[in-house]
Amino acid sequence: MTNEAFTQLVDAHYAPLYRFALSLARNGSDAGDLVQQTFFIWATKGHGIRELSKAKSWLFTTLYREFLRARRRDSRSSSLEDLPPGENEPIAEDAGRLTRIDSAAVMSALQAVDEPFRAPLTLFYIEDMSYQEIADALDVPIGTVMSRLSRGKAQLRLAFERADSPSSKVLPFPNVKGERSS
Numbered sequence: 001m002t003n004e005a006f007t008q009l010v011d012a013h014y015a016p017l018y019r020f021a022l023s024l025a026r027n028g029s030d031a032g033d034l035v036q037q038t039f040f041i042w043a044t045k046g047h048g049i050r051e052l053s054k055a056k057s058w059l060f061t062t063l064y065r066e067f068l069r070a071r072r073r074d075s076r077s078s079s080l081e082d083l084p085p086g087e088n089e090p091i092a093e094d095a096g097r098l099t100r101i102d103s104a105a106v107m108s109a110l111q112a113v114d115e116p117f118r119a120p121l122t123l124f125y126i127e128d129m130s131y132q133e134i135a136d137a138l139d140v141p142i143g144t145v146m147s148r149l150s151r152g153k154a155q156l157r158l159a160f161e162r163a164d165s166p167s168s169k170v171l172p173f174p175n176v177k178g179e180r181s182s
Contacts, residue, residue: 035063
């Protein structure tokens with residue numbers, strides 16, 4: 001890969017990767033380190049990818065794996081599979097909700113969501129990835145993605161309710177088939 005092509009790749013994917021890293025790490029410095037490490041790994045191993053159309057998924061997967069590796073190394077968290085007990089009941093959604101919400105309130109509420117659910121929520125709502133793309137990026141089955149999105153949305157709603165702000169009453173959620181509401 002030429003320097004120009006690498007620069008174009010960085011320009012195209014830096015901001016979404018940084019947003020994803022920030023939602024995971026909760027710290028700008030750590031998020032920057034994760035993104036830098038991801039591009040370093042691309043520079044050393046990315047040439048093995050045959051289709052550049054898969055670069056976005058590869059980058060998100062690599063960033064997420066580096067985040068998990070750092071968490072294990074630092075012993076700051078338990079295993080990703082040790083999910084906290086939560087309600088499995090779906091929360092009724094109001095179909096007439098408006099779609100405007102303050103981005104600072106969203107990011108604040110997102111930080112209140114447990115990490116296993118925060119990653120899929122971020123990829124779905126902020127990075128606009130499909131269920132399959134999220135499953136590929138996080139290296140989990142699509143059913144796990146759907147479950148984590150459901151549980152994460154429940155936690156997100158609770159975070160908005162706790163904030164008790166007028167903007168907490170509106171948030172677009174996908175309908176049953178995973179399509180975005182308009």
